[in-house]
Amino acid sequence: MSGTGEFTRTELFWDGAWRRPRSTRRLDLVSPSTEALLGSVPDADEEDVDAAVRSARTALAPGSEWTRLPQADRAEAIERLALALQARDQPIKELLAHEIGRPLHTPPRPNRAAEILRYYATLARTREVERTRPSPDPRPAGAVRSSRVRYEPVGVTAAIVPYNGTLEMGLYKVGPALATGGSVVFKPSPQAPLEAYHLAEAAVEAGIPPGVINVVTGGARAGRALVEHPGTDLVAFTGSTPTGRMIAESCGRALKPVVLELGGKSxxxxxxxxxxxxxxxxxxxxxxxxxxxxxxxxxxxxxxxxxxxxxxxxxxxxxxxxxxxxxxxxxxxxxxxxxxxxxxxxxxxxxxxxxxxxxxxxxxxxxxxxxxxxxxxxxxxxxxxxxxxxxxxxxxxxxxxxxxxxxxxxxxxxxxxxxxxxxxxxxxxxxxxxxxxxxxxxxxxxxxNTYGFNSAAPLCGRRASGLGGELGPESLHVYTRYQSLHLTDSDRATAPA
Missing domain, CATH: 3.40.309.10 (Aldehyde Dehydrogenase; Chain A, domain 2)
Incomplete structure (x- = not known):
């Protein structure tokens, strides 16, 4: 195939702008309903992934625009992103009909992407950033009397999502990452990458600081580079169980946290x-x-x-x-x-x-x-x-x-x-x-007598269906790291008894 078509995209997104990829390879996109060529997107390589990860890390550098935002302002930024995606509801539905064959005229429902982001904006606004806890067993003078537990973002999240829910399942990951103050490198499925371009465009419209959301398209090579990159602090993946096992094995060797939402036989x-x-x-x-x-x-x-x-x-x-x-x-x-x-x-x-x-x-x-x-x-x-x-x-x-x-x-x-x-x-x-x-x-x-999803309740697969959980306030724990600052009531510390 030629790689040309109505939906061809030539760039990737990092550091708040569209960037020409280093890779010259392309992924052709074919309509599952007509078998016609829709277009193509870049097939990112290791250099492209590295540029996106470096952008995400820079966004979390001390004193950066994103790290300096007060909690309430971060929540407002997430709400602006929700509004920008809400405004794109109809174009995205039409895109889904082309790209993955999802029926356009299904019964109407609220914009799920916007709903998820609004939920995480609420959590971002009310989330604790630290808590002081007294010691249950006070030691002699000068020893630890209390500890201040600080809640920090885990860092850069590698969000890897499947073709059947690029935005919805992607925002299961982007939402808590942003709510905790982290950044994201987002990689959609090579079979359905086009929704991710809407996410990047919405991030610009919403005024999300550069580097907080980055998008790379590509196949297994890009996915592997993202999982194995030393600059990613957490991998959040939705997809098949065999691929999930490989990701878990790689993250296990690196002692890198991982969240997996995998297959089912419900x-x-x-x-x-x-x-x-x-x-x-x-x-x-x-x-x-x-x-x-x-x-x-x-x-x-x-x-x-x-x-x-x-x-x-x-x-x-x-x-x-x-x-x-x-x-x-x-x-x-x-x-x-x-x-x-x-x-x-x-x-x-x-x-x-x-x-x-x-x-x-x-x-x-x-x-x-x-x-x-x-x-x-x-x-x-x-x-x-x-x-x-x-x-x-x-x-x-x-x-x-x-x-x-x-x-x-x-x-x-x-x-x-x-x-x-x-x-x-x-x-x-x-x-x-x-x-x-x-x-x-x-x-x-x-x-x-029903089945469905509630953004306020965790989705946690067991056994071959996954590891960790998404949605609900519980998901924030996955995207948080902790530091305990131990305090004493004495000016002069002594060795613990």
């Missing part, structure tokens, strides 16, 4: 008293959001054997109700997969599911009315069990499997029989019963 536990009409209405969101390319996707549905056929029928009806097609068509509710290679992989998983004995109840193929684009039908497997590949491996596509269980004990056992532990849900007419069962599911977040 289960929806449907109890025998569940309202199947309500559950069926939620299935398109739970199982097929963004063609199943989402970490929280409920790709296992656990159904009581006494109502198994009813649950399968409800899920099949919901899947068949989803209009697959052109992301710019007002009727479309599910677009394509991100690439031909990824669709091939998902199709291989579907064939494996059939070979292992599961039955395709609906879907399983490519929509016949779409001759271009990397589309797949919403697919539901019946007669699956928890030992099949489709029940254990993350498909990351529009595929869900309905698995029978005998009683609550087996249902909980099946829900927890996974190397992943990111999300899940319980569906019942008795919310108290649902909460009790949800507490037994070994996942970082569980919904009762």
């Amino acid at each position: 289960a929806a536990l449907v109890l025998e008293d569940a309202d199947l009409d309500h559950f069926s209405r939620m299935v398109p969101y739970l199982c097929f959001t963004f063609a199943g390319q989402n970490c929280f996707i409920h790709s296992r549905i656990l159904a009581p054997r006494s109502r198994y056929d009813e649950v399968v029928d409800a899920v099949v009806t919901a899947a068949r109700s989803i209009t697959v097609g052109d992301p710019f068509d007002p009727d479309t509710r599910m677009g394509p997969l991100i690439s031909a290679e990824h669709r091939d992989r998902v199709e291989d998983m579907i064939r494996t599911g059939t070979a292992e004995g599961a039955v395709v109840a609906t879907g399983g193929g490519r929509p016949g009315h779409l001759s271009r684009g990397w589309y797949l039908e919403p697919t539901v497997f019946a007669h699956a069990d928890n030992h099949m590949s489709i029940s254990r491996e993350e498909v990351f596509g529009p595929v869900t499997a309905v698995i029978p269980y005998e009683d609550e004990e087996e249902a909980v056992e099946l829900a927890n029989d996974s190397e992943y532990g990111l999300a899940g849900s319980v569906w019942t007419a008795d919310p108290a019963r649902g909460e009790a069962l949800a507490a037994r599911i070994d996942s970082g977040s569980v919904g009762v």
Whole structure:
């Protein structure tokens, strides 16, 4: 491909301005819905990454504009960034339809990027910067009587994000980094880098000081350089579990903190008293959001054997109700997969599911009315069990499997029989019963008769689903380092007893 097109970008962003990259390599961007060339962006190399990291470090130098900002002024800067992204809401939605095939005319919802930033602006305004703590065991005169604990930014965050949520998942990282007074080098997925340019432009419009937010586009080479750079103090990554393991290994050798939000194999536990009409209405969101390319996707549905056929029928009806097609068509509710290679992989998983004995109840193929684009039908497997590949491996596509269980004990056992532990849900007419069962599911977040995200509540994957947490006030701890200043009430210190 030539690398030319409507969405071609030629520069990277550091030190508050657009910079010509050292690398001459390019990443071509191809529309997943039309297979046409959209444009290209720079494929950054180690020198480009080094320039961006140095910019981020300079922004944190003593006496810099960002470090001198009072806490309230920093919160206002984050709010200005939220407003700048809010103003770009429609262009970003149109870009997403082109770049990743996300349907443009989905039901309206608040601008999630702006919402996340406003939440972190609130935390920035109210966050403690130090606290004095008396010693619980006072020593003789001259020894430590109290300690002043200072909360400092961890430093430069390497934020590496996937194609299915460049801004939203990116701001899970940028938000707390800015709220604590840190800086960021932001690297989007090579499959969907264009949203990151909007972030850089919004940073300029919002008056964010130079070097606080930096953007580099690129593939694995740039990502590795960013993770391994000695000038980054924290790596925050959302993506696949295999890549997350490699990042954790690299950060472990460097004793560098890391936050990982990885894959999932979430289960929806449907109890025998569940309202199947309500559950069926939620299935398109739970199982097929963004063609199943989402970490929280409920790709296992656990159904009581006494109502198994009813649950399968409800899920099949919901899947068949989803209009697959052109992301710019007002009727479309599910677009394509991100690439031909990824669709091939998902199709291989579907064939494996059939070979292992599961039955395709609906879907399983490519929509016949779409001759271009990397589309797949919403697919539901019946007669699956928890030992099949489709029940254990993350498909990351529009595929869900309905698995029978005998009683609550087996249902909980099946829900927890996974190397992943990111999300899940319980569906019942008795919310108290649902909460009790949800507490037994070994996942970082569980919904009762719903599932979603709350900026004020942490998202923490367990086992192969991640390490550390994002969102909520708890996330600030990850982006904070501490210093204890020990004090005495005597002018003359003595050795501790």
